Amino acid sequence: MNGVTAGRSSHPPPEAGAPNGAPLLALRDITKRFPGVLANDRVTLEVRAGEVHALLGENGAGKTTLVNVLYGLYQPDAGEIVVDGRRVRIRSPRDAIACGIGMVPQHFLLVRRHTVAENIALGLPQEGLLRPARRVERRIVEFATRYGLTADPGARIWELSPSEHQRVEILKALIRGARILVLDEPTSVLAPQEVSGLFDVLRRMKGDGHAVIFITHKLDEVGAIADRVTVLRRGRVVATVPAADVDRRALVQMMVGRDVESTLPRARAAAAGEALAAEALEADNDRGAPALRGLTLAVRRGEIVGLAGIAGNGQRELVEVLTGLRRAVRGRVRVLGRDVTNRTAAAICDAGVAHIPEDRVHMGVVATMTVAENLVLRRYRHPPFARGPLLDYDAIMRFAREMIAAYEIATPAATTPVRLLSGGNIQRLILARELAARPGVIIAAHPTSGLDVSATEHIHRLLLRRREEGAGVLLVSEDLDEVLALADRVAVIFRGRIADVLPVGDATPERIGLLMTGQAA
Ligand SMILES: Nc1ncnc2c1ncn2[C@@H]1O[C@H](COP(=O)(O)OP(=O)(O)O)[C@@H](O)[C@H]1O
Ligand SMILES: [Mg+2]
Structure with a gap:
């Protein structure tokens, strides 16, 4: 057997779009806990051959965790994964690939110095790294043509734009035999006109009987590419529905749990x-x-x-x-x-100048200090927070309580260490501090x-x-x-x-x- 087709030949070709056929992939009651967070709470999801299945949810809803479980990067605390009607244990990405599951992560993992062909050969058994066999290059061209993924096998990874980089990741997964391809927020690295190119590729894949799990938090993308959509909120499935049956407003409501002014x-x-x-x-x-x-x-x-x-x-x-x-x-x-x-x-x-930094946890706050201390971080040496060399704790606490109310910072107390706050509340704290000085x-x-x-x-x-x-x-x-x-x-x-x-x-x-x-x- 040619190593290039590893993982593929053992499966019969899927029946494209068979509406009543068994799902190609089923996740059943997947539960995944992190310290203090139930990231996935009995999540059940079925994905069919020939469909683009959107996984929609706000940040923190548990989307990445779920697909990391599917790809063997995390072990679930409970639940099972069924591929082609067979229950499988996925302990590592290697197991996932053997089951025909491929993933295009949000942050690319390619080796930057190597060429496209070398990177793809790296993921294939029996292919030498130093002189990737001609057949790898042939395979790249063949797959690239079939799916409309232009790629130059000889280009070095560092020379590629984010969009080209993404195409290489997709090619790599397809050549490794993926029938189920997971893309985690793939449009976040693309310019608008590149998005339609990606969607064309996904359409060709589904026409070929592949299943695509497309993660997004953008509502418009659901209507543009998905056949069905599963909405996750706080680790739980809200619903799985045909994308054509829901409008933007319904999706927002499912995602957020209430109406949001657009x-x-x-x-x-x-x-x-x-x-x-x-x-x-x-x-x-x-x-x-x-x-x-x-x-x-x-x-x-x-x-x-x-x-x-x-x-x-x-x-x-x-x-x-x-x-x-x-x-x-x-x-x-x-x-x-x-x-x-x-x-x-x-x-x-x-x-x-107020600065709302990109890396809020490392640059925006001192995580071990309290909410109140962080709120006066820039100004505690000046009145009204200091009188001469002494800090005025009453003034600091009064100011902190005012800011917590005005900026709706959800914290048990002004004396809670910032490291216990969620990302959204840390960001509100930084805005409160930075904007209060007008x-x-x-x-x-x-x-x-x-x-x-x-x-x-x-x-x-x-x-x-x-x-x-x-x-x-x-x-x-x-x-x-x-x-x-x-x-x-x-x-x-x-x-x-x-x-x-x-x-x-x-x-x-x-x-x-x-x-x-x-x-x-
Ligand atoms: N490795 C981890 N350790 C601890 N908590 C995590 C880890 N990964 C994710 N979480 C938490 O699990 C929840 C779901 O996160 P995630 O799956 O990344 O959501 P999404 O991809 O939908 O934005 C969040 O509360 C997040 O903080
Ligand atoms: Mg994510």
């Missing part, structure tokens, strides 16, 4: 005067390679500028330079008319990533309110829907420069998508 109330921006300016900024990344290459961008008072772009185009370095965490090699930074280029983070904060400039990096719909809605309202009060907001987000919902203008970053800045009314996903991938003039 459009935010917003007054017209009355932008005036410069709040923040970056001029011809150049800076290096952690490896010493240029990350910002002459970036120029301005944010006015009373407006939100959304910075859209695919991760890794200089967003992180820009935020760090603007907040005093990274040196600019060239160029200037101005805050409210004052030059703050290469000043310290504390000086930039004092100049009126900053003139807010730099928010991925402020809602990993948060559920309610926390996201709350944070959006807070940012809009500060904008109405005259703050200039730079919103860095990989979520284009978020950018389009909040921003007055959309700046697109590509390879360390601003490709263009569009008023939000002109910023269609297609236009932004082209700019994000460097295709528009």
